[in-house]
Amino acid sequence: MENFAPLLQYLISGLTNGAIYALIALGFGIIYNATTIINFAQGEMVMLGxxxxxxxxxxxxxxxxxxxxxxxxxxxxxxxxxRLALRPVKDPTPIALIIITVGGAVLIKGVAMLIWGKEAYALPPFSGNDPIHLGPATILPQNLWVLGITAISVLALEAFFRLTLVGKAMRACAYNTRAARLVGIAAGRMVQLSFGLSAALGAGAGILIAPLTLGVYDMGTMLGLKGFSAAIIGGLGSLAGGVLGGLVLGVAEALATGFISSGYRDAVAFLLLLLVLFLRPQGLVGGRK
Amino acid sequence: MELHGVSLAFGGLQAVEQVSFGVAPGTVKAVIGPNGAGKTTLFNLVTGFLAPQAGRILFGGVAIQGRPAHRIARQGIARTFQLVQLFDHMTVLENVMVGRHRLSSSGLIAGALQLPWTRTEEKVIRQKALEALEFVGLADRAGQPAAVLPLGLKRMLEIARALASAPTLLLLDEPASGLDAVETERLQDLILELRRQGITILLVEHDMGLTMEVADEIAVLNYGKLIADGPPRAIQKNPEVIAAYLGTDWQG
Amino acid sequence: MTRLWFLNRWVLFAVVAGGIAAFMDQDYYYTLLNFIGIHTLLVVGLNLLLGYAGQISLGHAAFFGLGAYTSGILTATVGVDPWLALVAGLAVSGTAAFLIGLPALKLRGYYLAMATLGFGIIVYIILNEASDLTGGPSGLSGIPSLSLAGFAFNTPRRLYLLIWILLGLILYISANLVNSRTGRAIRALHDGEAAAESLGVDTFRLKLKIFVWSALYASLAGSLFAHTLNFIAPSSFGFMFSIKLVTMVVLGGMASIWGSLLGAGALTVLPELLTVFHDFEMVIFGAILMAVMIFLPRGLVRGILDLYENRRYKRQGGSFPV
Known part of the structure; x- marks a missing residue:
């Protein structure tokens, strides 16, 4: 089994990237659940983080x-x-919201370029750079940090939505905004909360990956799109789906890098997205809509 | 038009269950029932926006259930919507001109190049649309954006648009809701005039006064089931219908 | 209708465009006008899809790129006649649009946005990676100029003639289209898909048609672009360019043929006028997208006209003479 070592190595890097995509996908999902908005600026939160x-x-x-x-x-x-970009919209059609959040993404990216310039910056890894040997492959401590913190975040989110009153209220809003309002849930607050929460998740993803890839003003676009792809692949609005979608996407990319060519890595990611969109638009775990 | 054992369930909810009735050509049939009885669902089934899980819908002897909405429309079934659905960014006249879609044929390229026969067809479309507007009394508003009309006129415009497609069967989904007494009376005259012209009408309406005036026959739905079907007088005395409506003021 | 002939916008378009051709003497301005023309072609096409039909494409640069590269490869590498290559480009882009549109247009809103965006990125990557065919990131050079009966369109001034005559035709065709039976059906499906269906409009088929039609505009623009610059590189056809096109549509006004000229013109000239623009480009494009969409969703000119019109409707108690 000569191929086993590289395969394992690809798997490790794929799962690490996949975890990052999953975190971003969860950010998309949280906002989508509370508002049915897709916030195309989500990737820029990763970059800002x-x-x-x-x-x-x-x-x-x-x-x-x-x-x-x-x-x-x-x-x-x-x-x-x-507050500034979405609440003032008078006629919130999907097209208007897509254009506004895409505009927001471009604006944030532009501002970041003015602040930080076009250079890439490094962040030291959380706990050293000594590779850990895992059979024939090696894994960096930072990979473990990424996987660990993602796992903890997912569990924490799951607990938040299932166990806390606020979390339950947010889910209620997602099911039925009007009914939620009738039982006294402040829908506006939930929207704010969802934006705050998903920005925090995005930022976390950005900080986690910075030691592995460097931080640069235009890193957010592709990460955001991949995160959204992961959300769609898994099933938009589903927590488990987002995680699954992220990991599938990350591994598929890593395998493509290894066995096809690194240049086509992103193409494979979006090909996977198109396939899911066309064959199973409700996502891998999504039910019937 | 005939329905035979038409059924549709959403998840566990049986929205329409084994409904069968017919509408004789040239008559007005009203479908009434409490909220949530399945009236609008029934409309969506007839017009192809929903497909029944069982049963057959015959139009002119041909089974049409499950066909896409635009194909059913092309057979001469037109409808209005409970919540008025106009093309808000188009003028009143243009709205009605879309109604002529099924009766005209210029395609994208012919329209872009303005081929001579396209222009001729366009004149006919405009003429017929103006006639439909004239008929509902909206001709003087032809050039306005549809969005600026008050609700009563919007309902009229929606009817004019449906009429422009020269339907043999017209479905009106609560056409009187939101109208004042004067407007309702005009609507009543309009429906009766359409019947005189030989158009078959299926009507969902909460305004019992209007329903009793215009309907030749009434079908009553409750929890998705047909509980009565017959001429207005018989329906009014039907004990099952009275029970379904118990506590609601429907005598009109 | 009695209209003074010189108020006719087509006459005005011809007079202004012709006047420029007669009196301007600097190549630089012609080059700028040529880019405005090419961008307007793209924006009119996208506007038919986005503004009129209400279907978003975040990957329109891909069709521009397919047109440009089909023309470029066929003429520079294979040696095909440029006009034939242009037609081949239309065929390639149209087919691609059809194949993508077939599944994608069944999707709505975000899903369609994502599908077109994904397609755009895939095309961009292929342009970069398939370097045997495309020349890769460093581009494809040696693309010949177009010529007609021995008259080569090889100077900015000559190209200006070609591009703006074509543009005039395309604008004319597009204005006809939106006021035709099909055009009304397209606008109808934007405002109310269910209502359009209820009148016999096959909305899916129509979306597919207008998606392909719109891709053809982009492809034509791409071929002209390739023959204007005689050189193309993938960087002209990336995601950011798709976003710029959407910005031009939004600024000029959704569902406005002439607005497309305005939007494309403004956002082509602006970066040239302001040299500082380069650094602020993204900030400005982003801010325009958001501000116009939030405050003047019908575009700059129409937004301002609307404010006036609304006052007029109110003053006249909700009615005004036809």
Whole structure:
């Protein structure tokens, strides 16, 4: 089994990227569930998370501080974005919302380019760079961080939506906004909360991946699109679907990189998206709509 | 038009169950029933927006159930919607001109190049559309955007648009809702005039006064089932119907 | 209808365009006008789809690219006659649009946006990666100019003639289209798909038709682009260019043929006028998209006209003379 070692290596890097896509997909899903909006600016939250963390770390070299600070900052950006760009829309047709959030994404990216320039910045890995040997393959501590924090986030989200009152209220809003309002759930608050929460998730994803890929102003577009693809592949609005979609996408990409060519990596990702859209638009785990 | 054992369930909810009735050509048939009785679902089944899970819908002797909506429309079945659905960004006249779609044929390229026969057809479309507007009394509003009309006129415009397609069967989904007394009376005259012209009409309506005036026959639905079918007088005295409507003021 | 002939917009278009041709003497301005013309072609096509039919495409640059590369490869590498290559480009783009549209147009809103976007990115990647065919990221050069009966369109001024005459024709055809039976059906499906279906409009088929039609405009623009620059590279056909096209549509006005000229013109000239624009390009495009869509969803000119019209309707108690 000569091919086993590289295969395992691809699998590891695929799962790591997949976990990042999953986090981003969850961000899409949370907003979609609360509002039926797809926020095309979600990827820029990932970029902002990475770059903010890098800047904070530059000033005060403490990773926990950088992590927390960046998440808080980006959460604020998410809230402001909802307040300024989406709430004033008078006729919220899907087309209008797509155009507005795409515009928002381009605007945020442009501002980030003005602030950070076009260079790529590094963030040190959370706990060293010594590879851990895993049979014939190696895994970096940062890969484990990514997988671990993603797993914890998913479990925490699941608990939040199932066990807490606020989480249940958000789900109620997703099922039926009017009924939710009738029983006294403030739908507007839930929308805000969803934007804040998904911005935080996005930022987290960005900080996690920064040590592996560097942080640069235009990293968000592709990550955002992949995250959205993951959400669709899994089934839009489903927590488990988002995670599954992310991992499937990440692994498919890694295998494509390994066995076809790295240039076609993104093409494979979007081909997978098109296939799912055309053959099973409700996603892998989605039920009938 | 005839329905034979038409059924449709959404998940566990039986929206329409084993409904059978007929509409004689040139008559007005009303479908009444409490909210949620399945009236609009029935309309959507007849017009092809939903496909029945069982049963047959015959139009002119041909089974049409399950065909796509536009194909059913092309057979001469036109409808209005409970919540008025106009083309808001188009003018009143253009709205009605779309009604002529099934009776005209210029395609995309012919229209783009304005071929001579396209222009001739366009004149006919415009003429017929204006006639339909004239008929409902909206001719003086032809150039306005449809969105600026008050609700009563919007309902009239929707009827004019349906009429422009020269239907043999016209389905009106609560045409009087939101209309005032004067407008309702005009609607009543309009329906009777359409019947005189030989158009078969299927009507869902909550306004019992209007229904009793215009309907030749009434079908009553309750929880998706047909509980009565007959001339208005018989329906009014039917104990099952009275029970279904118990506590609601429907004597009109 | 009594209309003064010189108020006819087509006469106006011809007079202004002709006047420019007669009196301008700097190649630079012709080059700029040529790009405005090519962009307008693209934007009119996208506007038919996005503004009139209400179907979004976030991958329109792909059809532009397919047109350009079909023309480029067939003429520079294979040596086919440029006009024939242009027709081949139309065939390639039209077929691609048909194959993508067939499944994608069954989807709505976000899904359609994502499908077109994914398609756009895939085409972009192929242009970059299939370097044997496309020349890869460094581009494809040596594309000959178009010529007609021995008259080569090889200077900005000559190209101006070709591009703007074609543009005039396309604008004319497009204006006819939106006011034809099919055009009304297209606008109808935007405002109310169910109502359009209820009147016998096969909405899916119509969406597919207008999607392909719109791709043909983009392909034509792409072929002209290739023969204008004599060189093409994938960077002209990326995701950001698709977004720029949407911005031009939105700024000029959804469902407005002449607005397309305005939107394309403004966003082509602006970066040239402001040299600082380059750094702020994304900020400005993003801000325009959001601001116009939030505050003037019918575009700049029409948005301002609407404010006036609304006052007029109110003043006249909801009616005005035909």
């Amino acid at each position: 990475a770059l903010c963390a890098i800047s904070i770390y530059h000033v005060a070299p403490s990773l926990p501080l950088a992590f927390a600070g960046a998440v808080v900052l980006v959460t604020c950006v998410g809230l402001v974005f909802e």
